[in-house]
Amino acid sequence: MALFHVRMDVHIPHDLDPEVRAQTVAREKAYSQELQRSGKWRELWRIVGQYSNISIFDVESADELHEILQGLPLFPYMDMQVMALTRHPSRID
Ligand SMILES: O=C(O)C[C@H]1C=CC(=O)O1
Numbered sequence: 001m002a003l004f005h006v007r008m009d010v011h012i013p014h015d016l017d018p019e020v021r022a023q024t025v026a027r028e029k030a031y032s033q034e035l036q037r038s039g040k041w042r043e044l045w046r047i048v049g050q051y052s053n054i055s056i057f058d059v060e061s062a063d064e065l066h067e068i069l070q071g072l073p074l075f076p077y078m079d080m081q082v083m084a085l086t087r088h089p090s091r092i093d
Pocket residue numbers: 008010028029030032044051052053074
């Protein structure tokens with residue numbers, strides 16, 4: 001098990017065909033909800049005032065996370081920052 005904190009900033013071009021945009025966003029939603037149901041996409045939060053999110057992924061490896069992120073329909077329009085997480089020694093649970 002490996003936990004990762006991911007920030008995704010979405011930059012869809014303003015001149016992208018509105019139908020392509022709507023279809024891509026709909027596919028992104030279905031893809032992310034399937035991964036949430038599987039437990040791999042553990043947290044998904046909107047950053048207030050930005051077309052960005054903070055996510056926590058619970059996956060087997062960095063390679064698996066890479067596959068998941070590359071499979072995002074919005075991947076071509078995103079900047080991402082990934083941080084690998086490990087357990088803090090002061091945690092009590
Ligand atoms: O809206 C976003 O933050 C981008 C992306 C992440 C999940 C989803 O449904 O869309």
